Amino acid sequence: xxxRTSRSARTxxxxxxxxxxxxxxxxxxxxxxxxxxxxxxxGSLHPTWIPEHPTLDNFRQAFDEQPLLQAAANSLVAALSAxxxxxxxxxxxxxxxxxxxxxxSAAATGWVVVSQAFPFVLLIIPLFLILKNLHxxxxxxxxxxxxVVWALPFALWMLVGYVRAVPPExxxxxxxxxxxxxxxxxxxxxxxxxxxxxxxxxFAFITAWNEFFFALVLLKTPEKQTLPxxxxxxxxxxxxxxxxxxxxxxxxxxxxxxxxxxxxxxxITGGMLAxxxxx
Amino acid sequence: MTxxxxxxxxxxxxxxxxxxxxxxxxxxxxxxxxxxAGTWFLVLPALIxxxxxxxxxxxxxxxxxxxxxQSGRTRSTQWVGGLNFQDLLHDTLFWDSFRIGLxxxxxxxxxxxxxxxxxALLLNQNLRMRWLARALAIIPWAMPEVVVGIMWRLVYNPDxxxxxxxxxxxxxxxxxxxxxxxxxxxxxxxxxxxxxGMPQTTVALLAGLQNTPHELHEAAALDGAGAxxxxxxxxxxxxxxxxLAITALNFIWNxxxxxxxxxxxxxxxxxxxxxxxxxxxxxxxxxxxxxxAAAMGCVMxxxxxxxxxxxxxxxxxxxxxx
Numbered sequence: 002x003x004x005r006t007s008r009s010a011r012t013x014x015x016x017x018x019x020x021x022x023x024x025x026x027x028x029x030x031x032x033x034x035x036x037x038x039x040x041x042x043x044g045s046l047h048p049t050w051i052p053e054h055p056t057l058d059n060f061r062q063a064f065d066e067q068p069l070l071q072a073a074a075n076s077l078v079a080a081l082s083a084x085x086x087x088x089x090x091x092x093x094x095x096x097x098x099x100x101x102x103x104x105x106s107a108a109a110t111g112w113v114v115v116s117q118a119f120p121f122v123l124l125i126i127p128l129f130l131i132l133k134n135l136h137x138x139x140x141x142x143x144x145x146x147x148x149v150v151w152a153l154p155f156a157l158w159m160l161v162g163y164v165r166a167v168p169p170e171x172x173x174x175x176x177x178x179x180x181x182x183x184x185x186x187x188x189x190x191x192x193x194x195x196x197x198x199x200x201x202x203x204f205a206f207i208t209a210w211n212e213f214f215f216a217l218v219l220l221k222t223p224e225k226q227t228l229p230x231x232x233x234x235x236x237x238x239x240x241x242x243x244x245x246x247x248x249x250x251x252x253x254x255x256x257x258x259x260x261x262x263x264x265x266x267x268x269i270t271g272g273m274l275a276x277x278x279x280x
Numbered sequence: 281m282t283x284x285x286x287x288x289x290x291x292x293x294x295x296x297x298x299x300x301x302x303x304x305x306x307x308x309x310x311x312x313x314x315x316x317a318g319t320w321f322l323v324l325p326a327l328i329x330x331x332x333x334x335x336x337x338x339x340x341x342x343x344x345x346x347x348x349x350q351s352g353r354t355r356s357t358q359w360v361g362g363l364n365f366q367d368l369l370h371d372t373l374f375w376d377s378f379r380i381g382l383x384x385x386x387x388x389x390x391x392x393x394x395x396x397x398x399x400a401l402l403l404n405q406n407l408r409m410r411w412l413a414r415a416l417a418i419i420p421w422a423m424p425e426v427v428v429g430i431m432w433r434l435v436y437n438p439d440x441x442x443x444x445x446x447x448x449x450x451x452x453x454x455x456x457x458x459x460x461x462x463x464x465x466x467x468x469x470x471x472x473x474x475x476x477g478m479p480q481t482t483v484a485l486l487a488g489l490q491n492t493p494h495e496l497h498e499a500a501a502l503d504g505a506g507a508x509x510x511x512x513x514x515x516x517x518x519x520x521x522x523x524l525a526i527t528a529l530n531f532i533w534n535x536x537x538x539x540x541x542x543x544x545x546x547x548x549x550x551x552x553x554x555x556x557x558x559x560x561x562x563x564x565x566x567x568x569x570x571x572x573a574a575a576m577g578c579v580m581x582x583x584x585x586x587x588x589x590x591x592x593x594x595x596x597x598x599x600x601x602x
Contacts, residue, residue, distance in 0.1 A: 010507070018402050018409055021395075025416040028475065031442045032431040047448070048440050090329065093322035104312045105323065109330075116334065117529065118584050120536045122560040123577030126344060126570050127337035150333040153326060182318060211424035213539040218565055229426040233543060236430070244440055251430040255423050262422035263415075 035248035036060070043244050059245035060253070063235070066246055068223055069253070072231035079141055079216075079227055080209035083148035087156045088202040090149075095160030096190065100169070113154040125218050132219065139221040147215050152205040159204065163197030164190070203265045207258045228254045344574040351568030364575035374576060376551060377559040383466065384555060385535040388473035393527050395474065396481035401515075403482070404489045421479035429543025432472045433459065459545050465552045469544050476540060477533070481526055488522035489515065528591035532584050556580055 030050075035043070037055040042048070063069060098106040128147060129138070137143030167190055175185040191198075213229040220226045223234070232254055235247040345364055349357045368374055399417070403410055420428060435442050436458040444455025458468040496514045505513065538557040541547065547554035547562075556576065564573035 014402055014405060014407060015409075017398065018407055018413060021399050021402070022409065022413055022416060024475070025413070025419065025478075027442070028431050028435050029419050031435055032427075035434050035440075043440050046439065048442065048445050050442070090325035094326035097319055097322050101319070102310055104310050105327075107310065109327075112330070112335070118532045118581075118588060119338065120557060120560070120577050120580040120584070121538070122557055122564065122573060123341040123581065124334070124337055126564055126574050126577075127340035128333070129565075130349075130570070131333075131337065131340075146329075146333060150329050153330060153334075157326070207422065211426075213424065213426050213542075214561075217542075218561075229424050229539070232424075232426050232430065236433075236543070244434060244437065247430060248434055251427045255427050258422045258424065259419065262418055266418055 032248055032252055035244055036252045037249075038245060040245060059249035062243070063246035063250040063253075066243075067231050067234055067250065069228070069231065069250060071224055072226055072228045073254075075141060075225060076210055076227040076229075079144050079148060080206045082145045083152055083209045084202045084205035086145070086149045087152040087205050088160075088198055091153055091156040091160055091201070092191075092194070092198060093186075095157050096164050096186065098157065099161045099164035109157065113158055116154045121214055125215065128215075129218060138219060139225050141220075141225065144216060144219050144227075147219065148209045148212065151212075151215070152209060155208075156201050156205055159201045160194070160197065163194055163201075166197075167193045200265045203261050207261055210258050341574050342578060344571055345578045346575075347571045349570040349574070351565075351570060353568075357571075360571070364572050365579075367572065368575055368579060373551070374556075374559060377554045377556050378579075380466065380552070380554060381535055381556040384470060384473065384537075384541075384553075385531050387466075387470040388477065388534045389527055389530045391470075392474045392477050392481055392530060393523070396478050396485055397523075399478070399482045400485035400489055401511075403486055417479045417482055419479075420476050423476075425476065425539035426543050428472065428476045429540050432475075433544060436468060460549050462549055462552055465545055465549055469541055469553050472540060472544060473534060473537070477530060481530060484522055484526045485519065488519045492518040524591060528587060531587055535584065535587075536580070 034050060034052060036059055037057075038049075038052040039054050039056045039058060042052060042054065094109070097103075098109055132138050132140075132143040132146075135143070137146070171189055171193070172185050175189045176182070180188070211229065212227075216227045216230050217233075220230060223231065232247075232250055235243070235250060237243075346359055346361060347357050348360045348363075399413070403413060423431075434440075438444060438455065438457040441455075443458065447453065447455040456464065458464045492515055497510060500510045500514050535555075536557055537555065538561065541553055541555050542558060542561075545553045547558045557580075560573045560576040560580075563569045563576065
């Protein structure tokens, strides 16, 4: 920034930034702190910021109380399948939407926008009835089907942006060299799209891993439920939850998406958005 | 959820006069699909699931709003016309939740936008701790909403929570039970909503800021424009389309939100935080009133359509200004 900024303005900026840092960080730090506190410190009237006697008891207790491993496995299966299927079927359609201006592309774009605005309750009731008739309630496959369709709008959005970033001249060159359309797509376009496809799949994985509402409605028994649903079982009836195990389980459930998000963060915040806004 | 859409949306049409927008406005109708062999083959794998599991159910959902559909009933479902909507009109509990939903959506969206704008402006400066703020701003975004809710319950916890401990340390008394107090519950969940959605908004605004030509700032500064004037005359006009898109989407997402408040208060105390989605969920899946809940969904869609319409008007007006 080449503009001259006065010293007092600079100080003000740093104070404001510090305020943001505290606001953004302190709930998360408190979660971690609570997860490692022994029961004695949690019960004390003056809670400490940093556990004086950090312990892993809460994690052990969390695994004892709820089927966390099973839930994590369910979440993994659901999120992974949904992300893979969504990306595999969305990539060709995104290609068509980006390269051809047809009424179908226009309708698909409209659907992508509208689908963001719909209250899910209007979608979940019919889906519940349909899946019930197919005997897919309390089944991960039913949930995966819902997640695929739910992930499609933003998968299409992201992928259309990535396809537009591939210069059409490269494809034209390939077809001049005599490659068929499909051949061009597979050997020229897809490899160039690969990083975008991976980022889209990871993003779909994270959103499915974090999803709660559909899983709450569609999965009934604890051995089928995904991690977010099982986490709510720690809350107990009157909010009289055991804080330590609750914090420990919540912290663990966050780690995978935090790590993946850190990986794709740059693509999302930088490339995709900037490109998207400029278009 | 998907910031991608938030910002991509603002850029989906080419700028006025660009080849893209001109082609779109030509009188000749675009074909339904490109005639090239294999195009259907590329589109169908995604199109079929969309039609069966998204478009179809939505229409089915609207149809259900005009029936007396219930779960676990032996008698067959019948058309009841507008009866559900008539009942809704007199359902004071629903209108309470509707009002709470509006207060919540505005109460989250407005502060979220202002705070995110401030953070985006700061992150656009050459400050030292910028990377840390960027990294931290990711956390609320990557977290499952359920965990965000649990985390803030730990913060708000009357005995072991950090908030009351800070209040005690500062000597403001003993603090209180934030999430179960009749007066404090809604403001307390609104704070969590603001926290949870700030990153998407910040990132969208930051992307908008980085599109503002830097030379304009310098020229304005040379002309002697102060920081506020530069913001008003250079930054804001460029940021306006993104800002409008993200606030409209935030409002809609917030109005439709569920998981956060389900975990924090489950609608309590005494329904003070019962958002429309929580109400409709209970109606459908606790009391089995599918038709009635679907009618609620339709009313929510109507409100959202109004917001979208207002937003479009705002965008058109913004276009004239330029």
